[in-house]
Amino acid sequence: MGPRDDLARILQQISCPVCSGENIELAAARAAGARGVVCRTCEFRFEVIEDLDGLRRDSPAINRELAESFCPSCQATGGELLCRCDLPSRERYHVVRCLQCGFLYKREAPRA
């Protein structure tokens, strides 16, 4: 499974930060490692960054944060980073998958 398939799978699982719609599609390629995506419900656009090594460099504390991350579904701690979403408002969040139950949830990420 290539990176593109991974992104398609992630896009199926994340929801729009504005309208909570789940119809997120790839919009256009941007900078390396970043993908523009668009919500088909409200047309909100944001970027998905899949370069996990780069994200770890940007957020040196990320591994510890993931280990302590709290799943809203099963209340277990420990998650795996899938991607980061960058909003035009400069808000950012990490999309995390619970290692116990597989639930996907968002965590605020540090601003650039």
Ligand SMILES: [Zn+2]
């Ligand atoms: Zn939307």
Ligand SMILES: [Zn+2]
């Ligand atoms: Zn869980």
